[in-house]
Amino acid sequence: MNQFVQIVVGGLLQGGVFAIIALGISLVYRVTGIVNLAQGGFCILGALLLYSLQLDLGWPTALAFLAAVILTAAFGVALGAATFVPALARLPTSSMLMLTAGLLTFIGGLTLIVWGSQPYIVPPFSGEQPIDVAGILVPSQGPWIAVVAIIIIGGIWYLIARTDIGTALIASAENPTAARFMGVNVARLTLFSFGLAAAIGAVSGAVVAPIMSLQFDAGGFFTNAGFIAVALGGMASLPGAIAGGLFLGVAEQLAAGYVSSLFANGLALALLLVTLLWRPQGFFGGSRRRRDVRDEQRVYRSVVRFSGRGTVVAAAVLVVFLAALPYLVGGALLSSLVITLILFIAVLGLDVAMGYAGQVSLGQSGFMALGGYAAAILATNYDVAPLLGAAAGMIVSLFAALLLSVVTMRLQGAYLALATLTFSLLIDSLTVGLVDVTGGPSGLVGIPSLALGPLSLGTPRAMYFFVLALIVLLIAALAGGMRSSFGRALYAIRADQTAAAALGINVPRYKVAAFAISAVLASLSGSLYAFDFHFLSPEMVSTPRSFEMIAMLIVGGEGTLIGGLPGAALITLLPTVFQPLALYKTLAEGAILVLAFQYLPDGLLGGARQLGRWAMAR
Amino acid sequence: MLEIDGLHAGYGEIEVLRGVDLVVNAGEIVALIGANGAGKSTLAKTLAGLLPTRLGRISFEGKPIEQVGAPQRIALGMAHVPEGRQIVGGLSVRDNLRLGAYAQRHRLAQREIAQRISAVCQQFPALDHRLGEPAGNLSGGQQQMLAIARAMMAQPRLLVLDEPSLGLAPTLVAGIFRMIVGLRNRGIAILLSEQNARMSLAIADRAYVMEMGRITLQGTGKELLDSSDVAGRYLGVGQKIAASATDERRMRLARGLKEILHG
Numbered sequence: 114m115n116q117f118v119q120i121v122v123g124g125l126l127q128g129g130v131f132a133i134i135a136l137g138i139s140l141v142y143r144v145t146g147i148v149n150l151a152q153g154g155f156c157i158l159g160a161l162l163l164y165s166l167q168l169d170l171g172w173p174t175a176l177a178f179l180a181a182v183i184l185t186a187a188f189g190v191a192l193g194a195a196t197f198v199p200a201l202a203r204l205p206t207s208s209m210l211m212l213t214a215g216l217l218t219f220i221g222g223l224t225l226i227v228w229g230s231q232p233y234i235v236p237p238f239s240g241e242q243p244i245d246v247a248g249i250l251v252p253s254q255g256p257w258i259a260v261v262a263i264i265i266i267g268g269i270w271y272l273i274a275r276t277d278i279g280t281a282l283i284a285s286a287e288n289p290t291a292a293r294f295m296g297v298n299v300a301r302l303t304l305f306s307f308g309l310a311a312a313i314g315a316v317s318g319a320v321v322a323p324i325m326s327l328q329f330d331a332g333g334f335f336t337n338a339g340f341i342a343v344a345l346g347g348m349a350s351l352p353g354a355i356a357g358g359l360f361l362g363v364a365e366q367l368a369a370g371y372v373s374s375l376f377a378n379g380l381a382l383a384l385l386l387v388t389l390l391w392r393p394q395g396f397f398g399g400s401r402r403r404r405d406v407r408d409e410q411r412v413y414r415s416v417v418r419f420s421g422r423g424t425v426v427a428a429a430v431l432v433v434f435l436a437a438l439p440y441l442v443g444g445a446l447l448s449s450l451v452i453t454l455i456l457f458i459a460v461l462g463l464d465v466a467m468g469y470a471g472q473v474s475l476g477q478s479g480f481m482a483l484g485g486y487a488a489a490i491l492a493t494n495y496d497v498a499p500l501l502g503a504a505a506g507m508i509v510s511l512f513a514a515l516l517l518s519v520v521t522m523r524l525q526g527a528y529l530a531l532a533t534l535t536f537s538l539l540i541d542s543l544t545v546g547l548v549d550v551t552g553g554p555s556g557l558v559g560i561p562s563l564a565l566g567p568l569s570l571g572t573p574r575a576m577y578f579f580v581l582a583l584i585v586l587l588i589a590a591l592a593g594g595m596r597s598s599f600g601r602a603l604y605a606i607r608a609d610q611t612a613a614a615a616l617g618i619n620v621p622r623y624k625v626a627a628f629a630i631s632a633v634l635a636s637l638s639g640s641l642y643a644f645d646f647h648f649l650s651p652e653m654v655s656t657p658r659s660f661e662m663i664a665m666l667i668v669g670g671e672g673t674l675i676g677g678l679p680g681a682a683l684i685t686l687l688p689t690v691f692q693p694l695a696l697y698k699t700l701a702e703g704a705i706l707v708l709a710f711q712y713l714p715d716g717l718l719g720g721a722r723q724l725g726r727w728a729m730a731r
Numbered sequence: 732m733l734e735i736d737g738l739h740a741g742y743g744e745i746e747v748l749r750g751v752d753l754v755v756n757a758g759e760i761v762a763l764i765g766a767n768g769a770g771k772s773t774l775a776k777t778l779a780g781l782l783p784t785r786l787g788r789i790s791f792e793g794k795p796i797e798q799v800g801a802p803q804r805i806a807l808g809m810a811h812v813p814e815g816r817q818i819v820g821g822l823s824v825r826d827n828l829r830l831g832a833y834a835q836r837h838r839l840a841q842r843e844i845a846q847r848i849s850a851v852c853q854q855f856p857a858l859d860h861r862l863g864e865p866a867g868n869l870s871g872g873q874q875q876m877l878a879i880a881r882a883m884m885a886q887p888r889l890l891v892l893d894e895p896s897l898g899l900a901p902t903l904v905a906g907i908f909r910m911i912v913g914l915r916n917r918g919i920a921i922l923l924s925e926q927n928a929r930m931s932l933a934i935a936d937r938a939y940v941m942e943m944g945r946i947t948l949q950g951t952g953k954e955l956l957d958s959s960d961v962a963g964r965y966l967g968v969g970q971k972i973a974a975s976a977t978d979e980r981r982m983r984l985a986r987g988l989k990e991i992l993h994g
Binding site: 277280281283284287288290291292293294295296297298 | 779781800801803804805808811813817818819820821822826829830831833834836860881
């Protein structure tokens with residue numbers, strides 16, 4: 114009993130922090146309808162600023178805390194004014210989600226440059242000695258977390274429910290046009306909420322800093338926890354964010370205490386998937402349906418299309434160029450090119466789901482892991498031929514995709530992204546946790562090379578040609594499919610699901626089909642990846658990979674099939690070409706993603722095309 | 732009261748308003764009629780300060796306001812009832828009304844806002860006992876009344892209404908129009924842009940016809956109502972049009988169709 118109470122208290126404390134992060138996410142969601150994935154970045158920034166001010170500069174804790182929050186808020190306002198707010202008027206919700214993912218990466222890269230990759234530990238605010246409350250030991254940081262959580266919750270509630278600013282915030286969220294006509298400066302209020310969320314993030318990061326070790330990439334952990342908490346409780350509901358956060362904290366601690374800490378996270382994720390299936394709007398979502406006015410108002414850009422004889426010639430030139438590449442380069446660069454092509458296969462799948470059907474999927478890394486581990490385990494432990502192993506992986510992924518579709522079928526926008534993200538995170542915790550099967554964090558070794566019957570593809574050059582041939586076949590097949598009624602149906606769904614359904618398109622079936630294609634291609638890519646490296650560890654196919662793939666697709670150009678290639682090449686080759694700049698890789702990735710969204714919404718291909726037209730017009 | 736002189740405005744590369752001249756005097760209802768896409772709503776947005784004035788002048792009570800921001804224009808005494816009502820469904824009726832006074836919130840004490848709410852509730856009794864309900868629960872006609880009541884919260888001297896009859900049953904439209912006349916009788920100047928030409932011309936003191944971003948006709952409400960030009964284009968089969976005019980109308984219809992088909 115005592116132990117149980119002890120665990121629950123620990124869970125409530127952790128949950129309190131989750132709840133504060135969730136409040137920040139919920140606040141921005143209420144005002145903009147966008148899930149701000151950068152929230153976790155502000156947490157880690159606040160915590161690391163507290164560390165530096167307190168321990169490097171020797172400021173007293175209270176002053177350092179205050180300064181860290183103010184600095185983070187100022188940074189948040191600047192970042193919001195430069196990226197988030199101007200983009201809000203131009204980008205659809207799914208792109209905004211990825212823009213904030215780019216911001217998260219960007220902040221992570223920035224902290225990596227300033228603070229390096231080592232972990233930091235901040236001392237508790239009031240000594241190490243735990244407090245004994247009737248036999249229950251509460252960590253000394255506990256009361257601080259509780260007090261800060263209550264102050265923030267109360268403050269936000271007062272702002273939203275009791276002030277004119279709060280009313281205007283809700284009006285801006287629900288009906289920006291009406292708000293503008295009433296003299297509400299919607300852009301300024303949006304920036305205000307973004308900056309306030311950054312400040313809240315800094316507070317939560319700083320207050321939790323003493324009970325966890327801080328690293329530049331911990332922002333993803335904070336964001337995931339907050340995101341899941343918000344989704345559990347109901348995106349736009351403030352009580353929901355709090356309840357979701359506390360529930361998540363307690364559930365995770367109980368799972369860690371009574372089952373295994375390796376599965377604590379997995380359990381929370383499974384819980385979320387069940388919640389999404391049972392009540393997509395969350396515990397507190399209520400029956401009031403939020404009409405997403407913004408989405409209706411937003412104009413979807415036309416997707417770059419290639420057609421005509423010029424395309425055929427260009428494609429032939431491209432294939433010849435790609436086929437000649439292995440004779441021009443070698444060594445590390447050729448190996449990177451092989452990886453580029455392998456990753457491109459998964460991006461190709463993502464393009465079908467996201468570029469054509471408009472279904473944002475963050476599940477690619479999960480399917481890569483399924484394909485990679487299935488093929489690797491079969492080939493290594495059971496001597497199954499590599500290609501057969503890859504095929505088995507594709508079948509497993511297909512079934513997983515169909516199963517996941519039961520949850521995702523009814524979801525759109527942020528909730529769809531969330532469900533697929535949950536899937537990837539769940540697979541992450543399985544690949545790490547199932548040590549007997551996957552080898553755990555240290556990974557699987559001794560995976561054989563790919564072989565076509567007796568012909569082994571052990572050299573990078575052989576692998577390169579094989580993958581290239583595979584890609585040419587895939588693109589030919591997909592290009593045909595996308596020009597048929599199938600592709601047009603997907604495109605109609607992207608533009609307007611309701612209208613597509615009214616035209617007699619069986620929307621769920623096409624969505625599932627697009628999702629299945631993307632899953633199978635990701636699985637294939639994962640298998641090839643494992644055979645190419647002869648090694649597979651969880652982090653090679655973990656969730657950040659999903660975000661990276663979206664970045665590749667966006668940078669290259671959605672809905673073009675071929676667009677993922679320059680995108681994948683850019684993001685894969687940059688670190689190889691600029692080895693000494695590895696420190697800046699994360700920052701560059703984030704910056705590239707954000708800049709691509711802001712200035713090249715049609716990607717590199719679309720940009721090149723526009724440049725071409727502009728030159729022709731001169 | 733409101734003087735618009737050679738106004739140009741639009742979106743991106745598209746110029747919608749191409750030299751609009753229009754005057755609203757104190758205490759009159761001015762109707763602005765025109766087909767879809769003539770630029771009526773663009774004019775409303777430009778007047779509200781949501782679209783920049785590209786060329787030309789707008790002055791309100793003698794003061795130039797082209798450079799004045801949207802909230803300040805409301806504070807000066809010009810309020811808006813946007814097209815499609817644009818109430819905030821998730822907020823209560825009371826909060827929607829409070830939003831109407833948002834631009835003046837720094838000058839108004841809570842007590843004054845409460846007074847204004849009870850004042851508009853006297854004018855719009857249907858809202859009175861539903862103040863706590865989400866505005867989304869109101870019927871279409873009640874939502875339109877809320878939109879007008881919300882604009883009245885700013886205590887404007889000029890009210891700009893954009894298509895208040897949109898999507899309402901004819902009996903409800905008549906009620907709304909009676910209300911507009913009532914507001915005028917209390918001294919509030921009204922700029923009413925409408926596709927429902929017959930009813931708006933009937934209550935208007937003066938009226939303008941807008942086509943392709945320009946004012947093409949103007950006169951008193953009665954003059955335009957009697958004009959065969961307006962009748963043919965905006966009133967459909969008018970009661971004043973003799974059988975002999977039918978041929979002319981048919982030709983005009985054909986010309987109009989041709990214009991639409993061939994750009």
